Amino acid sequence: MLKRTKVVSLLAADKPEQQVLVKGWVKTRRDAKDFSFIELGDGSCLKNIQIIANNNLSNYDEVKKLTTGSSLAVTGALVESKGGNQKYEIVADNIEIYDVADEDFPLQKKKHSDEYLRTIAHLRPRTNKYGAAFRVRSELSYAIHKFFHDRGFRYVHTPLITGSDCEGAGEMFQVTTLDLNNPPRTKDGKVDYSKDFFGKEAHLTVSGQLNGEMYAMALGDIYTFGPTFRAENSNTTRHAAEFWMIEPEMAFADIYDDMDLAEDMVRYCVKHIMEHCAEDLDLFNKFVEPGLLDKLNNIVENGFARITYAEAIEIMKNSGHKFEYKPEFGIDMQTEHERYLAEVHFKRPVIVRDYPKEIKAFYMRLNDDGRTVAAMDVLVPGIGELIGGSQREERYDVLVQKIHEMGMHEDDYAWYLDSRKYGSVPHAGFGLGFERMMMLVTGIGNIRDVIPFPRTPNSINF
RNA sequence: UCCGGCUUAGCUCAGCGGUAGAGCAAUCGGCUGUUAACCGAUUGGUCGCCUGUUCGAAUCAGGCAGCCGGAGCCA
Numbered sequence: 001m002l003k004r005t006k007v008v009s010l011l012a013a014d015k016p017e018q019q020v021l022v023k024g025w026v027k028t029r030r031d032a033k034d035f036s037f038i039e040l041g042d043g044s045c046l047k048n049i050q051i052i053a054n055n056n057l058s059n060y061d062e063v064k065k066l067t068t069g070s071s072l073a074v075t076g077a078l079v080e081s082k083g084g085n086q087k088y089e090i091v092a093d094n095i096e097i098y099d100v101a102d103e104d105f106p107l108q109k110k111k112h113s114d115e116y117l118r119t120i121a122h123l124r125p126r127t128n129k130y131g132a133a134f135r136v137r138s139e140l141s142y143a144i145h146k147f148f149h150d151r152g153f154r155y156v157h158t159p160l161i162t163g164s165d166c167e168g169a170g171e172m173f174q175v176t177t178l179d180l181n182n183p184p185r186t187k188d189g190k191v192d193y194s195k196d197f198f199g200k201e202a203h204l205t206v207s208g209q210l211n212g213e214m215y216a217m218a219l220g221d222i223y224t225f226g227p228t229f230r231a232e233n234s235n236t237t238r239h240a241a242e243f244w245m246i247e248p249e250m251a252f253a254d255i256y257d258d259m260d261l262a263e264d265m266v267r268y269c270v271k272h273i274m275e276h277c278a279e280d281l282d283l284f285n286k287f288v289e290p291g292l293l294d295k296l297n298n299i300v301e302n303g304f305a306r307i308t309y310a311e312a313i314e315i316m317k318n319s320g321h322k323f324e325y326k327p328e329f330g331i332d333m334q335t336e337h338e339r340y341l342a343e344v345h346f347k348r349p350v351i352v353r354d355y356p357k358e359i360k361a362f363y364m365r366l367n368d369d370g371r372t373v374a375a376m377d378v379l380v381p382g383i384g385e386l387i388g389g390s391q392r393e394e395r396y397d398v399l400v401q402k403i404h405e406m407g408m409h410e411d412d413y414a415w416y417l418d419s420r421k422y423g424s425v426p427h428a429g430f431g432l433g434f435e436r437m438m439m440l441v442t443g444i445g446n447i448r449d450v451i452p453f454p455r456t457p458n459s460i461n462f
Numbered sequence: 463u464c465c466g467g468c469u470u471a472g473c474u475c476a477g478c479g480g481u482a483g484a485g486c487a488a489u490c491g492g493c494u495g496u497u498a499a500c501c502g503a504u505u506g507g508u509c510g511c512c513u514g515u516u517c518g519a520a521u522c523a524g525g526c527a528g529c530c531g532g533a534g535c536c537a
Contacts, residue, residue: 030496037496050497067488085497108473108487109498115530116473170536207537232535233463245537324533335533388537433537446530458528 002075008045010078013088017078022049022090025126026070026101028109036064040072043125046132046279050081050089057095068109069101069126114449121453121462129287132280133442133450136273140441141434143272144225144246147265153221153248158208160227163200164412171231172203173241204229207431208247210363210416213392216249216427217419223248225434233457237446238384240435242455249429255365255374255391258428259351262378262387263304266349266437271300273441281442289443295381296441298348304378305350309333312341312352319345332359333377335384342379349380362402364390365426376430383439389430396420 002021010022024042031037038051051074053063066072076092083089106120107127117124124130145155161175177197178184184195193201208224215222228245248265250257274281274296285292307315309329316327316337321344325334333352341350353376354367364373378387393399399420403410410417438450448454453462 028498030494030499032495033493035495037499039497052495082495083497103488104472106472106487110473110486111498112473118529228537230536234535235463235530236533236535237531239536243537385537431537436537 004073006044007040007042007047007049010049010088010090011045011047011086013078016080016088019075020078020090021073021075022051023073024048024071026066026068026072028068029066031064036060036066038063038066038072038074040074041131043131043135045135046128046283047086050083050086051076051095052089052091053095054091057092059095059097062097062100063095065100066097067101067103067105069105069107071098071101072096073098114446118448118454125452128283130449132277132283133438133444134452136277136280136442137438137450139276140269140273140438141225143269143276144265144434146272147268148221148223148248151221153223154215154219156208156212156215156219156222156224157226158205158211158224158247160205160229161198161202162205163198163202164210170206172206173229173231175202175204206230207245209249209429209431212247212249212429213416213427214419216251216429217423217425220252221248221250235457237448238436238439240447240451240454240456243447243451244434246432246434247429249427251425251427253391253428254426255353255376255428258389258391258430259306259353259376262376262389262430262432263349263351265432266378266386266440267300267303269437270296270441274300284443289445292443295443302348305346305348307350307352308354309352309356309372310354312337315345316340330356330358338377338379338384339381342384343381347381349378349386351376351378353377360390362406362408363392363399365393366398366402374428378430380436380440382445383436386436386440387430387432389428391426391428394420394424394426396424 002019004021004023007022007024010020022040022042024040027039027041027048029036029038034055036053038053039048040051041048053060057063073096074090074092075094076090078088078090081087081089107123112127117127117130125134148155178191178195184192186192196202205228207228208226212222212224224247226244227242229242231241232239248261250261281293313327313329316323319340321340323336325331325336327337341352353374354372355375357366357371357373360373360375364375366373374391376389377385380386393402396417399417400410403413435447435450439445439447442450444450448456
């Protein structure tokens with residue numbers, strides 16, 4: 001029995017073959033006098049293979065009616081093409097038609113807008129651009145695992161459902177099995193969550209970090225890579241309600257180790273994609289973001305700039321640039337500030353560290369100056385914040401005081417605080433939005449177009 | 463959530479007070495080792511929804527909805 005060969009292998013063949021079997025979808029069909037050209041793609045690569053369907057095929061009448069989107073199995077000889085645009089093509093001796101796509105198949109032989117393709121997100125991976133994007137997504141995901149694995153990091157699966165109602169990273173989606181039309185009530189009229197599935201309120205996780213820290217305290221270097229949920233009413237090109245996050249955590253590490261890891265990781269992944277997805281990146285470079293390859297090269301070759309928050313404020317103050325929000329020590333950096341630093345001043349990714357403690361999370365380590373924390377953000381041209389990380393506060397007393405200062409309840413963090421009681425060590429980590437790295441690598445400008453089925457406010461189709 | 467823009471044929475858009483158009487797609491036919499092929503014909507629209515102004519509204523005004531962009535929140 002003849003085994004199926006993928007299009008990517010056929011196009012890479014070094015010699016003609018007597019007989020091959022290829023299966024895929026019709027991208028377009030053109031009739032010649034005594035035969036028909038079929039462009040067949042199977043998603044294994046950007047390019048299609050050209051099929052020559054001669055009129056001596058037993059089902060030639062049906063072949064001539066094949067529409068874009070139809071599915072086929074083709075058996076035939078792989079021969080050198082007489083046409084100019086491809087090395088090989090297949091002369092079919094048999095075409096088995098799985099399904100003829102209805103004539104209202106919405107993907108036409110032309111460019112479609114991203115907005116329209118979002119309304120047919122179930123079909124858009126069959127287009128060149130989205131096929132390329134999701135091959136890159138798969139490869140990028142592999143690159144991340146490989147990067148950490150090669151460095152001895154362990155992959156930890158932190159929970160998606162959490163009982164901590166305040167992980168401190170945003171609004172949460174509630175998870176419940178109660179009947180919302182008729183929930184059980186306590187005596188004072190409140191919803192009685194002791195009757196809920198977990199016996200208390202539960203939510204989808206907004207971060208695996210706190211759990212991840214516990215495993216860093218045991219396995220040394222760990223990372224998580226999984227979905228994360230934020231119920232923020234954010235309507236931007238950079239936010240989704242469901243997204244994937246990578247969160248490494250290193251024991252015996254400080255903020256400088258953290259920055260090194262972040263930079264190494266981004267550069268490694270970009271390099272990996274440039275080497276393994278060259279054809280797909282060419283498409284993005286041509287049609288999505290002209291100059292993309294130069295930008296990526298720049299990241300791999302030149303690395304990231306590094307400054308403190310205080311230095312960043314000074315740079316902006318002395319820049320002569322008009323900011324809507326005046327840069328002053330103590331402000332939370334606005335998008336315009338981040339963009340200025342990465343896009344105008346440094347023209348490459350920049351890592352800003354040592355932020356005022358008031359604008360950062362409770363678990364970030366207090367610096368010796370008493371007014372800043374060992375936090376770092378990686379800011380990237382075109383995207384803004386790609387990574388947010390910090391050295392964690394490992395001192396029990398300082399951490400407890402911080403929890404109180406921020407109006408949080410010590411009891412809620414009892415298990416977390418245990419890690420600071422039993423062999424606490426300096427440690428650091430960061431969170432990286434996977435989709436934002438996808439945007440960086442592909443040049444695609446909207447987060448909705450780099451995740452297969454995007455979830456955003458008011459939108460949960462497919 | 464705030465600010466701005468957009469919504470007309472399957473898709474991309476033009477029309478901006480006088481009653482609906484183009485290109486592409488689809489369908490049919492022709493030509494052809496073609497390359498998002500080419501040539502001809504045909505089909506296709508309560509102009510987002512509601513209210514108002516007007517002799518007359520796709521066009522002007524108000525409201526609503528959806529989408530897009532920017533901002534905030536962040537990854």
